[in-house]
Amino acid sequence: MIANDPIGVAVVGYGLAGQTFHAPLIAATPGLRLTAVVSSRPEAVHADLPQVEVLPDLNAALAREDIRLIVVATPDALHAEQSIAALKAGKAVVVDKPFAATLADAEAIAAVARHATGVFSVFQNRRWDADFLTLRRLIAEGALGEIAVFESHYDRFRPTVTDRWKDQRDGGVWADLGPHLIDQAVQLFGPPLGVYADLQAQRRGATAIDYAHVLLRYDRLRVILNMSHLAAEASLRYAVHGTGGSFIKHGLDAQEGQSKAGLRPGDPDWGVDPSPGVLTKQIDGRPVHTTPTPERGDYPAFYVAMRDAIRGEGPPPVPADQALMTMRIIDAGLRSAAERREIAL
Numbered sequence: 001m002i003a004n005d006p007i008g009v010a011v012v013g014y015g016l017a018g019q020t021f022h023a024p025l026i027a028a029t030p031g032l033r034l035t036a037v038v039s040s041r042p043e044a045v046h047a048d049l050p051q052v053e054v055l056p057d058l059n060a061a062l063a064r065e066d067i068r069l070i071v072v073a074t075p076d077a078l079h080a081e082q083s084i085a086a087l088k089a090g091k092a093v094v095v096d097k098p099f100a101a102t103l104a105d106a107e108a109i110a111a112v113a114r115h116a117t118g119v120f121s122v123f124q125n126r127r128w129d130a131d132f133l134t135l136r137r138l139i140a141e142g143a144l145g146e147i148a149v150f151e152s153h154y155d156r157f158r159p160t161v162t163d164r165w166k167d168q169r170d171g172g173v174w175a176d177l178g179p180h181l182i183d184q185a186v187q188l189f190g191p192p193l194g195v196y197a198d199l200q201a202q203r204r205g206a207t208a209i210d211y212a213h214v215l216l217r218y219d220r221l222r223v224i225l226n227m228s229h230l231a232a233e234a235s236l237r238y239a240v241h242g243t244g245g246s247f248i249k250h251g252l253d254a255q256e257g258q259s260k261a262g263l264r265p266g267d268p269d270w271g272v273d274p275s276p277g278v279l280t281k282q283i284d285g286r287p288v289h290t291t292p293t294p295e296r297g298d299y300p301a302f303y304v305a306m307r308d309a310i311r312g313e314g315p316p317p318v319p320a321d322q323a324l325m326t327m328r329i330i331d332a333g334l335r336s337a338a339e340r341r342e343i344a345l
Contacts, residue, residue, distance in 0.1 A: 087113055092120070131273060144241075179326050194344045
């Protein structure tokens with residue numbers, strides 16, 4: 001196989017992750033070819049991707065020499081088994097977040113990945129949110145000074161418990177949305193010293209966690225992560241305060257909604273932030289508000305980096321050790337809530 005031939009990709013699972021994120025991003029990445037989807041719903045796949053082959057199971061994809069990259073976009077409980085099988089078959093692997101259902105499973109995947117021939121990465125796509133890229137730039141420029149409080153929200157209003165597996169999963173919203181917020185915080189500030197978590201099932205009939213308020217303790221910095229399914233006003237995304245100013249941002253990154261609406265990477269509006277954040281500084285004792293130029297969201301950057309890593313031209317976009325830190329914080333949060341105390345890392 002010629003080094004720069006298109007890399008054949010199979011997406012395993014065609015739910016929200018496979019349909020909204022992975023398939024469109026792979027299709028938009030030069031050098032990758034969406035060869036097959038593993039799904040029990042061929043009609044759903046062919047409605048979107050009429051030319052893509054549908055395979056019945058993972059083994060069928062692993063047996064194909066024209067498939068070099070396996071994307072695991074199935075429910076959490078299958079991540080460890082499927083990722084390890086793909087790595088042992090010599091394939092490159094992308095696994096959706098959370099990395100695995102438990103820290104032990106994540107460590108098992110990472111142990112196999114360390115000795116595998118294929119490149120391994122975890123799909124932490126919100127490193128490429130428009131607002132996160134903007135905030136990261138502001139911090140790097142010193143616009144906020146030394147950060148004292150970093151508050152990150154991923155709230156929703158979903159008062160009715162459904163029978164979807166995500167409403168029943170172990171860890172609930174902390175395992176579902178927590179990896180996004182944790183990964184962003186660690187990217188900015190490194191691992192915390194300790195984790196204190198208040199986790200609760202608040203909705204009537206809920207059996208899984210649907211509220212999470214988590215404090216990551218650093219030296220002087222405090223990071224607050226908040227997730228709720230009972231927030232009718234759910235627009236707050238960031239409230240960041242430092243010695244040089246504050247940055248307040250409302251509204252989620254647009255890329256997921258754009259993909260669901262049929263937009264694709266390369267469209268003029270792709271990744272444009274519809275509600276840029278506000279930077280506030282105190283000048284002569286009075287607040288002065290400005291709107292920093294927002295960055296454009298860039299989920300396609302993940303698969304560009306993954307393509308280059310498979311070609312031997314760069315590191316994987318989210319290495320296993322970084323994803324393991326996120327899983328350690330998830331696990332520490334669960335233990336903290338159970339024991340009602342801070343867990344040191």
